[in-house]
Amino acid sequence: MTTTSEHTQSVSSATPATPSRMLRYLPTSALIIDVVLMTVVGLVAIVGRRYLDVFASSASVEQQLVIAGPLMITGWIVTLMILGSYHHDVFGAGTDEYRRVLNASLLAAGATGVGSYLLKFDLSRGFFVLAYGLGIPALFLGRFLLRRALHTARRRGLLxxxxxxxxxxxxxxxxxxxxxxxxxxxxxxxxxxxxxxxxxxxxxxxxxxxxxxxxxxxxxxxxxxxxxxxxxxxxxxxxxxxxxxxxxxxxxxxxxxxxxxxDISNERITIRPVGGLPLMHIEPPTWSDASRWGKRTFDLIGSAALICAFAPLFLLIALQIRLYDRGPIFFRHNRVGRNGDEFACFKFRTMVQNAESLVADLQEENGASALLFKMKDDPRITPPGRWMRRLSVDELPQLFNVFLGQMSLVGPRPQVAREVALYDDSMSRRLHVRPGMTGLWQVSGRNDLTVAEAMRLDLYYVDNWSMLQDLSILGRTVGAVLSSRGAY
Known part of the structure; x- marks a missing residue:
């Protein structure tokens, strides 16, 4: 092995100045953003209380601004500092930052209310409710935008x-x-x-x-x-x-x-120090929770609502497909669902009518794996099918599969029997839950992902299922569909 000094000289000579020192200004940036947002929210609360007159009060809002405004902002900031909301470790990842902001804000609001009562200060209740009611979401938004800016900079090689x-x-x-x-x-x-x-x-x-x-x-x-x-x-x-x-x-x-x-979520990890030894406890995978009545009820109500909302779009797409080649409107393909049970998966037809007979030739021509087979510029796709795939509207009929209990709104990607036949023991865990219309694979790159990345995301979802994660994936799906990243 090359000596340590030789490695040191070679790496040191090629190492640029460390760019991460700017990270020390993150807490200061967050502090400035918080103060600006609190000030703006305070002004909005004054105007809102005056014109909405939600709570009757004899107090003069202008007089309160001179006294209560600076004190509330100062107390709020101090509470955020005491609870560690500006500690450099909380920025960039995890929910700890938002949790600290929420706890500090609620504590500051409580202290303001109790303090006003004990000091017999005539603080407008309308101003108080609007200030904290709008201020807490505003702080969340500020931290979210700061985090997004930080992530964007890091993806570009900065900070x-x-x-x-x-x-x-x-x-x-x-x-x-x-x-x-x-x-x-x-x-x-x-x-x-x-x-x-x-x-x-x-x-x-x-x-x-x-x-x-x-x-x-x-x-x-x-x-x-x-x-x-x-x-x-x-x-x-x-x-x-x-x-x-x-x-x-x-x-x-x-x-x-x-x-x-x-690939284990933080909800499943608990660290318990015992005699100075930090022991990491890992809870069992949560895939069984994804099969309970709560998720099924959410799927049932959600799919029914979406079917009603998209009914006009269904009619428009069906008309366009029919006029193009007079072929069938829907494409029904057998997919493998929960516990290996097969079901007919509904989609709007986006390919030529003999598309299935061309799969083997295309795989051989492109040297593609039969597992998760997809290709860009697929010659089998019809002109109407291209825009449908780009916006993922071809998959909307799967809402009927969700309503029937064969699929879920969120879950692993539904696959055909020949793909399932290639599963190893770990991949077979995907069959513990219902396949989904959307999932981690879709919001993380969709077809631009490698086979290994797509499998890893599916297994992560199965082992770490939670309702909050489902809601997050549904929210991110909107952005993934609008950006059309990885859609083909």
């Missing part, structure tokens, strides 16, 4: 953190693969640190080995890394790990433990 990963090569590649796939997290892996006995110069995926894991402190400082990830096999003892944390505590370097646990 990223330089990362070193310590551990065995297989574990390093696993962690690096996740960080490389989720670019919005903002982690740029610059190298690996392997155990002393490993003399390799790079990992299996080509990540350079910059040195040994027991030299992590000096290598992190030399390569100006912002974060050090500890993967499996990184350290030999807890004492060694603790010493690294102590050595880096003054350098503002994040130390992250990345266990060999992937």
């Amino acid at each position: 990223r953190q330089r990362v070193l990963i310590a551990g065995t090569r297989s574990h390093i590649d696993e962690v690096a693969g996740v960080l490389g796939r989720e670019l919005w997290l903002g982690y740029e892996v610059i190298g690996a640190l392997t155990p002393e006995y490993d003399l390799s110069e790079e990992t299996a995926t080509g990540l350079p080995v910059l040195g040994n894991a027991n030299e992590a402190t000096s290598l992190v400082k030399h390569h100006r890394a912002d974060a050090l990830f500890f993967a499996g096999g990184a350290v030999g003892s807890s004492a060694q790990f603790r010493k690294v944390v102590w050595d880096l505590e003054q350098d503002q370097v994040q130390v992250v433990i990345a266990p060999s646990v992937t």
